Amino acid sequence: MKMCSWSNILLPGLCALTLPSNHFQRVHRSPSTPSRYPERLIVDECHRSIYGKWRAVLEYFDAHMVGLTATPVAQTFGFFHENLVSQYTYRQAVADGVNVDFDVMRIRTAVGEQGGSIPANVPVRIVDLHTRRERYELLDTNLDYSADAIGRTVMNPSQIRTVIQRFHDDWPQYFPNRQHVPKTLIFAKTDQHADEIVEIVREIFGGDSKFCAKITYRAENPEQLISDFRTEGAFRIAVTVDMIATGTDIKPLECVMFLRGVSSATYFEQMKGRGARTIDPDAFQRVTPGARAKEKFLLVDPVGVTDHPLVDARPLQPASQRQVSLEKLLNKAASQGINVEEAAALGSRLASLNQQITPDEQAELAELAGGETITEIAQGLERATDDETQEQAFQSGGEPAQRQLVLDAVRTLAEHPELRARILTIRRKYDMPYDEHTLDRVMSVEARLLGTNAPQQTVEDWRKYMDDNADEIVALGVAFSDPTRAPSDVYKSLKRLASKIESPPYQWTPEILWRAYQRLGIAQGNGGRKGVPELMAILRYELGLDSNLRPYRSVVEENLRNWLARQEQDGIRFTIDQVWWIDKIAVTLANRLYVTPDDLDGVPFSERGGTDGYIREFGDDRAEQLLDELNRTLPA
Structure with a gap:
């Protein structure tokens, strides 16, 4: 089967899997006999339609079977013998303009994290869920409840009100210069929970039944309500x-809020997908007056669904790059000093810009780009920064191959300065500067997470993984302690381990592991993106090589101070320019564990002449020896 023959039916996030025609032999026929049976079966929503009685129906036919699903589960891959023939990821869909990217607003409240308690001998309002009649009773004992119980077995209006009030106060910072609340869908736990949420939303937003309504199977005429929610501007x-x-x-x-937990990654992706759909700007403006175009959606998380290890809540644009200006990203593309994260951010910005601009502006930019559209540039950036593509490049050609992917993707932008200038001019026409809400203040209350067992479970599962893969982990420990081992080899081994544990069923990243250790009070420090160096720090701690677990950058900085002190004791003095080179090498080591002579021709070293500038500064007889010494001393 040719993969391209199915490309026109693949949807965002969709996977196509297939079984060979001779896998099942329920029906036999000779080539000369006309067949009344299909030669190819297409199974839609195959993550659920291959089970029960339908499996027997599907297995009856002797035919090629192609399964389509946006949310494959383990059983799906098992049924199709892991024969994945085509997939279309969310990142690709954003780059293509089929879906929009998203932001995450993580709200933590005391009750939402830790639950609460109703004291004994206090009148408590009790609602009969069948008749909805209210009564008041005194409890004989304290009623302690977890956060997950809210909306199911106990109701806490204060928790709902706190979350809705924060959303009410903060949504304009995600959608500046809007007069109307973005259309928002809130997921509740039960019908009674939904009633409470509707009442509090109307109270806080000052809206009526036309502004906010419940759409459940118990609602009156739910299908009409869905239609109204699509088309009516007043229904927000x-x-x-x-x-x-x-x-x-x-x-x-434009907003999807979870006031309920989701244990299934498949179900979460489907729920999250409600906000991902694109819409024609004219149709969008008819229901959201004053808005230009749907550029993104906001995932509001007061219950921790985005903390779940099975959840893919990673936007195309990395959070660490959202404060970097488009102009700076374009300049980095022009100077070939752009890295993978920055290229991914640039792709997301261009895809978002393409949603806003007019067809004439799109055509103008394509002409300036020599015929390549902004969509095609964004698609190229997405492909170049995809994790799997980057790993394949690393396996075939190491880091130079990974970097070349990014440079090829930004080549059109780099070679056409007039294109970059026009992009910025157009962007300024649509961009409205504003003070972005700082979520760190809310998320920094890490102590509130100690009431849950998620960090503890993550660390326990990680330690079990290390036990189950003891040979690989011990080998890394030996490499850490071997002064003759090339740092580049250690880095490559850690990259392979990071890639391995990021895949199902683990789906860990160094940042997820670090946050778990941090929430348990084991890891020190905070802030900053955690990557492969922090994975090494975690392994060194677990192997007993280090007594404390702290960010790798702080280790390098301390080693640098000690090394400089030893140099001074030995009578070696460095000039201001030489210290600049040593500091920049230390920063690179903190991010990548080692620095090669080739790296000295890249950013930031290129601004001072690259390798030639380094040799001029330290001399032919000292330059190579110094770089080797720093590579072996600072990461230790």
Whole structure:
């Protein structure tokens, strides 16, 4: 089967899997006999339609079987013998303009994290879930409840009000210069929970039944309510349980809020997908007056769904790059000093810009780019920064091959300065500067997470993984302690381990592991993106090579101070320019564990002449020896 023959039916996030025609032999026929049976079966939503009685139906036919699903599960891959023939990822869909990227607003409250308690001998309002009648009773004992119980077995209006009030206060910072609340879908736990949320939303936003309504199976005429939510400008917020979780498109939707947990990664992706759909700007403006175009959606998380290890809540644009200006990213592309994260951010910015600009502006930019559209440039950046593509490049040609992918993707931007200038001119026409809300203040209350067992479970599972793969882990420990081992080899081994544990069923990243250790009070320090160096720090701690677990950068900085002190004791003095080179090498080591002579021709070293400048500064007889010494001393 040719993969391209299915490309026109693949949807964002969709996977196509296939079984050979001779896998099942329920029906036999000779080539000369006309067949009444299909030669090819296409199974839609195959993550659920291959089970039960339908499996027997599918297995009856002797035919090629192609399964389509946006959310494959382990059983799906098992049924199709892991024969994945085509996939279309969310990142690709954003780059293609089929889906929009998203931001995450993680709200933590005391009750939302730790639950609460109702004291004994206090009148408590109790609602009969069947009749909705209210009564008041005194409890004989304290009623302690977890956060997950809210909305299911106990109701806490204060917790709902706190979350809705924060959303009410903060949404304008994600959607500046808007007069209307973005269309918002809130997922509740139960029908009664949904009723409470609707009442509090109307209270805080000052809206009526036309502004906010419940869309559940118990609601009156839910299908009409769904239609109204799509098309009516006055209907801004809908509250549901499961009815709109899958299979229902509300394209103008810009906010998806979870007031319920989700244990299934498949179900979460379907729920999250409600906000990902693109919409024609004219149609969007009819239901959201004053808005230009749907550029993104906001995932509001007061219950921790984005903390779950099975959840893919990673936008195309890395969070660490969202404060970097488009102009700076374009300049880095022009100077060939752009890295993978920055290239991914640039792709997301261009895809978002393409959603806003007019067809004439799109055509103008394509002409300036020599015929390549902004969409095609964004697609190229997405492909070049995809994790799997980067890993394949690393396996075939190491880091130079990875870097070449990025340079090839930004070549059009680098070679056409007039294109870059026009992009910025157009962007300024649509961009409205504003003070972005700082989520760190809210998320910094890490102590609130200690009431949950998620960090403890993550660390326990990670330690079990190390035990189960003791040979690989011990080999890394030996490499850490071997002064003759090339640092580049250690880095490559750690990269392979990081790639391995990031895949199912683990889906860990160095940052996820670090946060778990940090929340348990084991890891020191905070802030900054955690990568392969922190994975090494975690391994060294677990192997007993280090007594403390702290950010790798602080280790390098301390080693640098000690090394400089020893140099001074030995009578060696460095000039200001030489110290600049040593400091920049230390920063690079903190990010990548080693620095090669070739790296000295890249950013930031290129601004002082690259390798030639380094040799001029330290001399032929000292330059190579010094770089080797720093590579072996600072990471230790």
